Amino acid sequence: MHWNARDLQRRLARALEVAERAIAFLGDAGWRAGEADGVRPEKVLSETALFLLATRDACERTPELAGLHRSIAVALVPFARNERSAALIALEPVVALDHALMHLCLSRMGMADARFDRLLATALSSQGAAGRERLPHRAMEQQWLLRMTNASPARLARTRDCILDHPLDAIAPTPDDLYAFTHCLLFGTDLGLRAARFGRSGAALATDAETALARCLDIQDFDVAGELLMTWPMLQRRWSNGASFGFLCLAHAEDEAGFLPAPGMSLQPLASLSGIDRTRHLLATSYHTIYVMGLLCALALRTGVTPRSSLSPSTRRVLPRPREVLDPAPGDSRVWCKVFDGLPTAAQEALTPFLLTVQIQRAAARRDFAGIQRLLGVAAGFDLLGIPAARQGLELLQRAAMLGAMAVATDSDSTAIGAPAPGQPLHRRSIPSIEPTVIARP
Amino acid sequence: MIKDQGKLAGMDREVVQALLDSGAVNFKAIGEAVGKFGPSIVLNGDGEDNFCWTMRLFIRIFKRPTPWGELDELGELRKHAAPEIRGG
Numbered sequence: 001m002h003w004n005a006r007d008l009q010r011r012l013a014r015a016l017e018v019a020e021r022a023i024a025f026l027g028d029a030g031w032r033a034g035e036a037d038g039v040r041p042e043k044v045l046s047e048t049a050l051f052l053l054a055t056r057d058a059c060e061r062t063p064e065l066a067g068l069h070r071s072i073a074v075a076l077v078p079f080a081r082n083e084r085s086a087a088l089i090a091l092e093p094v095v096a097l098d099h100a101l102m103h104l105c106l107s108r109m110g111m112a113d114a115r116f117d118r119l120l121a122t123a124l125s126s127q128g129a130a131g132r133e134r135l136p137h138r139a140m141e142q143q144w145l146l147r148m149t150n151a152s153p154a155r156l157a158r159t160r161d162c163i164l165d166h167p168l169d170a171i172a173p174t175p176d177d178l179y180a181f182t183h184c185l186l187f188g189t190d191l192g193l194r195a196a197r198f199g200r201s202g203a204a205l206a207t208d209a210e211t212a213l214a215r216c217l218d219i220q221d222f223d224v225a226g227e228l229l230m231t232w233p234m235l236q237r238r239w240s241n242g243a244s245f246g247f248l249c250l251a252h253a254e255d256e257a258g259f260l261p262a263p264g265m266s267l268q269p270l271a272s273l274s275g276i277d278r279t280r281h282l283l284a285t286s287y288h289t290i291y292v293m294g295l296l297c298a299l300a301l302r303t304g305v306t307p308r309s310s311l312s313p314s315t316r317r318v319l320p321r322p323r324e325v326l327d328p329a330p331g332d333s334r335v336w337c338k339v340f341d342g343l344p345t346a347a348q349e350a351l352t353p354f355l356l357t358v359q360i361q362r363a364a365a366r367r368d369f370a371g372i373q374r375l376l377g378v379a380a381g382f383d384l385l386g387i388p389a390a391r392q393g394l395e396l397l398q399r400a401a402m403l404g405a406m407a408v409a410t411d412s413d414s415t416a417i418g419a420p421a422p423g424q425p426l427h428r429r430s431i432p433s434i435e436p437t438v439i440a441r442p
Numbered sequence: 443m444i445k446d447q448g449k450l451a452g453m454d455r456e457v458v459q460a461l462l463d464s465g466a467v468n469f470k471a472i473g474e475a476v477g478k479f480g481p482s483i484v485l486n487g488d489g490e491d492n493f494c495w496t497m498r499l500f501i502r503i504f505k506r507p508t509p510w511g512e513l514d515e516l517g518e519l520r521k522h523a524a525p526e527i528r529g530g
Binding site for chain 2: 286
């Protein structure tokens with residue numbers, strides 16, 4: 001059973017309404033509350049432009065969304081093409097594409113402006129325009145923007161080795177890793193509009209995304225979780241059980257809160273705010289995650305690659321009552337735990353790889369090597385040692401065992417200058433004894 | 443300065459110590475500069491690191507991921523945040 005298209009449209013409409021308000025409340029000045037929190041208007045507006053471009057096809061197919069989409073795009077025009085943006089394009093050619101992002105998105109939506117096209121073309125033809133080194137995912141973004149200008153793609157350096165060419169860190173991926181992963185996919189596939197070839201197969205990329213998704217759901221980062229879920233429609237891949245479960249969790253959170261909340265969203269800062277400041281603060285801290293959900297729904301609608309509303313029973317041997325075995329903590333209020341507990345037994349059993357991944361990631365974060373070893377024993381018993389978290393967990397144990405066998409300097413030694421004198425003893429750290437090759441079957 | 447597996451050679455260390463003792467490196471001034479520009483770098487940076495002075499780095503300033511706490515209860519967010527976010 002695939003997710004109901006009307007429900008996806010409803011969620012997309014919700015994000016569009018927020019986009020309209022984000023322009024109205026944040027377009028002029030963004031939001032800044034003290035020194036610790038804030039968002040620049042350029043960020044909100046650029047992301048709104050990208051959101052509108054990526055959702056256009058899905059909205060145009062739905063009469064009740066097409067008008068709203070168009071009116072938001074029209075509202076964006078004065079921010080995209082004004083004296084300031086023209087000056088920035090003219091004066092800073094090395095970042096001209098960044099300054100022109102909104103203009104390019106609007107042009108691609110059929111709202112062209114020849115004056116800005118000419119100005120941008122002139123800036124891009126200047127000698128220093130390509131003279132900046134960028135991270136691979138940023139270079140892909142530049143190439144994506146450049147393609148929208150109809151300028152020669154050869155003008156920019158080819159994208160070097162990017163994060164998609166290598167397996168992700170399955171144990172402890174950082175936000176930067178996942179940002180690079182999701183944005184390489186986003187720009188490499190032209191927001192899912194074209195098939196793209198990367199250094200690794202679509203299956204391998206989807207496996208990476210599913211592994212990282214487990215971590216994001218466990219730390220309740222629905223923002224990055226939503227970006228990771230775009231992997232399936234962008235690569236035109238049938239949604240896996242883990243991915244469909246992820247979407248189910250996001251939909252549940254959105255339905256419960258009335259919007260998809262940003263990571264760690266708290267009402268506490270609202271206590272000192274009122275009126276328009278309160279509204280600005282709420283929009284500034286929420287709009288991005290809401291866009292992610294809308295974009296995800298639009299991608300699913302446009303590609304026809306929609307999440308499954310019910311999970312498939314596993315075809316392999318399953319762990320009965322997996323959460324009782326792997327995650328026995330009662331009363332866990334995390335969204336994924338609530339959603340999981342409401343699933344039929346067969347669906348819960350089919351999510352054993354997800355549960356194992358979450359537990360291995362948690363154990364690794366605690367440096368609980370014995371815990372990892374126990375979990376690998378469970379994985380071995382159910383033919384799940386091949387999942388990335390198990391493979392990398394095993395590697396971690398092997399490295400930890402090597403570390404335990406080494407004589408290494410303690411922190412107190414590190415204050416010494418140079419190497420210890422001959423005969424000077426080295427102290428060993430206390431490393432737990434581990435035999436990673438011995439994985440007990442349950 | 444020559445580094446040998448993370449440790450300064452003896453002569454280098456003496457040079458560093460002499461610089462520190464002489465006050466040639468004004469850490470108070472650096473602290474004030476960081477205090478002045480740090481917040482705007484945090485807000486306006488795009489995730490890449492910013493450094494000052496020469497390629498021999500004295501200070502490297504990173505934009506750290508925004509720490510977050512526990513997500514508030516979803517029903518409370520619906521009651522107190524959703525109406526203003528969605529409007530109407």
